[in-house]
Amino acid sequence: MNFKDLDMQLLDTISDLKGIPKQGAINIRRDGQAIVQKSSPNIEVKSKTDKPGLTVIVKAGTKDEIVHVPVILTQAGYKDRVYNSFIIGENADVTIIAGCGIHNDSHGDSSHEGIHEITVKKGARIKYVEKHYGQGEGAGKRIFTPSTLINIESEASAEMEMVQIKGVDDTVRSTVAHIHEQASLKIIERLLTHGNQKAESAIEISIEGKGGSGQILSRSVAKDDSVQIFKASLLGKTECIGHVECDSIIMGNARIKSTPELVAENADAVLTHEAAIGKIAGEQLIKLMSLGLTEKEAIDTILDSFLN
Amino acid sequence: MLKLENISMTVNGNNGENREILRGINLEFVPGKLYAITGPNGGGKTSIAKIIMGIYQHVSGHIFLNGEEISGLNITERARRGIVYAFQHPPRFKGLTVGNLVRIANPDIDNLILRSTLRNVGLCPEDYLDRDVGPGLSGGEIKRVEVAQVLARDALITIFDEPEAGVDLWTIQKLIGIIAEKYLSNPDSIGIVITHNENMLHICDEIILIDEGSVKAIGNAEEIWPLIRDDMECKMKEQCRGEVVYEL
Ligand SMILES: Nc1ncnc2c1ncn2[C@@H]1O[C@H](COP(=O)(O)OP(=O)(O)O)[C@@H](O)[C@H]1O
Ligand SMILES: [Mg+2]
Numbered sequence: 001m002n003f004k005d006l007d008m009q010l011l012d013t014i015s016d017l018k019g020i021p022k023q024g025a026i027n028i029r030r031d032g033q034a035i036v037q038k039s040s041p042n043i044e045v046k047s048k049t050d051k052p053g054l055t056v057i058v059k060a061g062t063k064d065e066i067v068h069v070p071v072i073l074t075q076a077g078y079k080d081r082v083y084n085s086f087i088i089g090e091n092a093d094v095t096i097i098a099g100c101g102i103h104n105d106s107h108g109d110s111s112h113e114g115i116h117e118i119t120v121k122k123g124a125r126i127k128y129v130e131k132h133y134g135q136g137e138g139a140g141k142r143i144f145t146p147s148t149l150i151n152i153e154s155e156a157s158a159e160m161e162m163v164q165i166k167g168v169d170d171t172v173r174s175t176v177a178h179i180h181e182q183a184s185l186k187i188i189e190r191l192l193t194h195g196n197q198k199a200e201s202a203i204e205i206s207i208e209g210k211g212g213s214g215q216i217l218s219r220s221v222a223k224d225d226s227v228q229i230f231k232a233s234l235l236g237k238t239e240c241i242g243h244v245e246c247d248s249i250i251m252g253n254a255r256i257k258s259t260p261e262l263v264a265e266n267a268d269a270v271l272t273h274e275a276a277i278g279k280i281a282g283e284q285l286i287k288l289m290s291l292g293l294t295e296k297e298a299i300d301t302i303l304d305s306f307l308n
Numbered sequence: 309m310l311k312l313e314n315i316s317m318t319v320n321g322n323n324g325e326n327r328e329i330l331r332g333i334n335l336e337f338v339p340g341k342l343y344a345i346t347g348p349n350g351g352g353k354t355s356i357a358k359i360i361m362g363i364y365q366h367v368s369g370h371i372f373l374n375g376e377e378i379s380g381l382n383i384t385e386r387a388r389r390g391i392v393y394a395f396q397h398p399p400r401f402k403g404l405t406v407g408n409l410v411r412i413a414n415p416d417i418d419n420l421i422l423r424s425t426l427r428n429v430g431l432c433p434e435d436y437l438d439r440d441v442g443p444g445l446s447g448g449e450i451k452r453v454e455v456a457q458v459l460a461r462d463a464l465i466t467i468f469d470e471p472e473a474g475v476d477l478w479t480i481q482k483l484i485g486i487i488a489e490k491y492l493s494n495p496d497s498i499g500i501v502i503t504h505n506e507n508m509l510h511i512c513d514e515i516i517l518i519d520e521g522s523v524k525a526i527g528n529a530e531e532i533w534p535l536i537r538d539d540m541e542c543k544m545k546e547q548c549r550g551e552v553v554y555e556l
Contacts, residue, residue, distance in 0.1 A: 293412065305403040
C-alpha cells in the first residue's frame with residue numbers, strides 16, 4: 001500500500017496509529033476505498049456488497065482484542081458516505097477504534113457521513129472510541145454527520161467515547177441507544193469548537209430492561225463565534241438508573257444550547273441530570289498565574305484538563 | 309526582604325459608598341523568619357495577602373522585594389520573582405488532577421518529593437494523585453491540596469491563608485510541624501501564615517495583629533495573645549450591649 005505522510009499524520013491524530021499493526025483486525029478507508037483490510041482469527045472484517053461500508057463480526061468469547069476502522073479523507077472536496085455494522089458476539093470483550101480525519105485544501109466542502117449500527121450481544125463488553133478531526137487551508141468546509149444506533153443486549157455493557165478534536169466546521173451527530181436487562185451504557189462526549197464552527201449532537205438513550213443503566217457525560221468548550229447545540233434524552237421504561245451530565249465552558253461570542261430531557265415511564269426509574277454552562281472563573285486563572293503561568297498558559301491548561 | 313510601605317486600599321462598598329478596607333499598612337518581612345497575621349474576621353488579612361501576590365492591583369503605597377519596587381508587576385511576574393499564596397478559598401478545576409496541579413506549581417518536582425508533599429498534608433498519594441481537584445473533593449481536602457501546591461513550589465515568600473480551616477486536628481498539628489521545619493531559621497525563605505490557631509501562633513517569630521484595616525500590634529505570642537483575647541471580649545460586649553445575659 002502506498003501511504004503518504006499526510007495519511008499517516010491523519011491516522012496518528014485520530015487513532016494513534018503509527019503504522020499498520022502486525023496483529024489484529026483493521027480496515028483503513030481512504031477517500032471511499034478500503035486501502036487496508038485485514039481480519040484476525042476472532043474478528044472478521046469485510047466490505048459490504050450492497051452499499052459502501054463494512055461489516056465487523058466479533059466471535060463470541062473473544063477477549064482483549066482491538067479493531068481499528070479509521071477513515072481518512074484527503075482528496076479535495078470529497079463526499080464520503082459509509083454504512084458500518086458491528087456485531088459483538090456473546091461474552092466478548094473488545095475495543096473498537098473508529099474515527100475520521102479530513103484534510104481539505106480546496107474550495108469545495110469535504111464531508112463524511114458515517115452510519116453505524118452496533119449490536120452488543122448478551123454479556124459482551126465493548127469500548128468504542130471515535131475521534132473527529134479536520135485540517136487544511138481551503139475555504140471548503142470539513143463536515144461530519146455521524147449517526148449511530150447501538151443495541152446493548154442483556155448483561156452487556158458499552159462505553160462510547162466520542163471526541164471532536166479541532167478543525168471540524170459542521171457536525172450533526174445523532175446517537176440512539178437501546179439498553180436491555182442488566183445492561184449498561186456510558187457515553188462520553190468531548191467537543192471543542194472555535195471560529196465559526198457549528199456542532200450539534202443529539203443523544204437518545206432508551207432503557208428498556210430491568211436493572212439497566214445509562215449515562216451521558218458531555219464536556220465541551222465553545223470559543224470565538226462557534227455554536228453548539230446539545231440534546232440528551234433519557235427514557236426509563238422500567239426499573240433503571242440514568243444520569244446526564246452536560247458541562248460547558250463558553251468563551252468569546254460563542255453560543256451554547258443544552259437541553260437535557262428525562263422521561264420516566266415507571267416509578268422505579270431513577271433519572272437525574274446536571275447541566276452547567278459557564279466561563280472560566282477568574283479565581284481559576286488567578287490561582288494558576290500565582291503558580292507562575294501566564295494568563296494564556298492558564299487558559300490553555302484549564303481547557304486542556306477540562307476536555308482531557 | 310519584603311517591605312510594604314503605606315499600603316491603603318479603598319473598595320466600593322455594597323451601599324455604593326467607598327470604603328477603606330486597609331489604611332497605612334507598613335510591614336517588613338525578613339528571610340529566616342516565620343510570621344503570623346491574625347485578627348478578627350473582616351480585618352483585612354486576606355486583602356494584605358492578595359496585595360502582596362498582585363491579585364489586588366491599583367492600591368496606594370509601595371511594595372519592595374529585595375529593594376526592587378514590585379507594585380507594578382502582575383501576578384505571573386510576582387510568582388516568578390518568588391512569591392506564592394495559598395488561597396483561603398481555593399478554586400476547583402474539573403479535569404485537573406491533584407498530581408498535575410502540584411506539578412504546575414513545581415514542574416521539576418521529583419516524584420518521591422511530590423508523594424511526600426502530599427503525605428505531609430495528610431493526603432495519601434495513592435488515593436489522591438489522580439483525583440480531580442473538582443467538586444468531588446471536600447472543603448478540607450481542597451485546602452490540603454492548596455497547601456501541598458504551595459509547599460511544593462518552594463518559594464522565596466510563602467503566604468498561607470488560614471491553612472487550618474476545615475482541616476482535621478491531626479493534620480493541623482502535622483502541618484504546624486512542617487511549616488516550622490521549613491520556615492523557622494531558613495535563611496532562604498520567608499513564611500507568612502494567616503491564622504487563628506493558637507498552636508500555630510505560638511511557633512511564629514512574629515505575630516502581626518490586624519483589625520479594621522490597620523496594624524494594631526506586632527510582637528511575640530506572649531505579647532499578642534492577651535490582646536487578641538481582650539479584643540475579642542470587648543467586641544462581644546459591644547455587640548451584645550443591652551442584652552440580658554443568662555447564667556448557664
Ligand atoms: N474586592 C473586594 N471588594 C469589596 N470588599 C472587599 C474586597 N476584598 C475585601 N473586601 C472587604 O474588606 C474587608 C476585609 O476583608 P478580608 O481582607 O478578606 O478580611 P479577613 O481576611 O481579615 O477576614 C471585608 O469587609 C471584606 O468584605
Ligand atoms: Mg481572610
